[in-house]
């Protein structure tokens with residue numbers, strides 16, 4: 504497997520090639536890579552980034568953090584490749600133009616879907632005998648991986664039950680959501696600084712229904728949706744899905760206040776309700792969501808073969824070591 508659009512020095516290209524080779528060993532990984540080749544997505548390392556990875560839809564560049572472990576890089580590559588795929592499907596997401604509620608919800612959808620897809624790819628790799636990317640993913644995202652796995656081992660892969668469980672799991676971790684809320688503020692300010700007057704006139708007005716984004720991106724490998732319109736409506740009608748983090752609430756309110764010259768007599772919370780948003784309690788004061796214990800992974804034929812091959816290799820290595828030792832002992836004698 505040689506990815507034609509890698510950027511970097513020889514060592515970096517070798518490292519990225521190894522990551523993509525691992526990822527391509529599962530069906531989802533291979534499909535994501537093939538699509539990225541088709542769309543000529545550049546992949547490179549970026550040592551200056553703080554995140555695990557990113558995808559720039561304007562430049563069509565996928566960046567990976569080279570300080571991650573190889574197994575983390577496999578999972579991150581799957582996540583970011585899914586973002587690349589999402590943007591090829593033509594989703595609408597603009598921090599300047601969209602209403603805060605639209606942007607926050609649609610951003611959450613693409614993040615939850617990218618994490619779901621990364622989990623799916625890592626689960627498929629585990630079924631092929633390489634469980635390390637899945638375990639690496641589980642360290643940070645047990646609230647996504649465990650619900651996925653528990654549905655998957657009970658036959659929930661084909662009907663989308665596992666994907667749905669992972670998608671919904673994403674929303675249970677408030678610290679992740681808080682990070683994306685502050686990322687929104689950053690994106691908005693960045694866009695505003697470079698916006699023309701015409702764009703400023705249109706700012707914070709565009710409504711992009713969350714159902715539209717879900718319909719565009721939340722699909723399984725066969726193209727079937729894993730969240731129906733009805734399920735989407737139900738899920739997003741929960742008040743929790745229309746919240747802004749404690750730390751981003753005031754700033755979001757300020758944008759709206761300045762833009763629409765809001766009523767002074769109403770408090771922030773009253774005004775924000777008109778825009779469909781309420782404040783989420785600070786994640787540091789929230790009890791951590793209960794993450795289910797994972798059911799054991801099924802041992803597929805491939806996983807068993809891989810485990811057997813590993814045992815044989817280990818046995819061979821130890822017998823070679825023993826033989827060498829004997830040789831040394833013989834020689835010493």
Ligand SMILES: [Zn+2]
Pocket residue numbers: 582586613614617
């Ligand atoms: Zn992402």
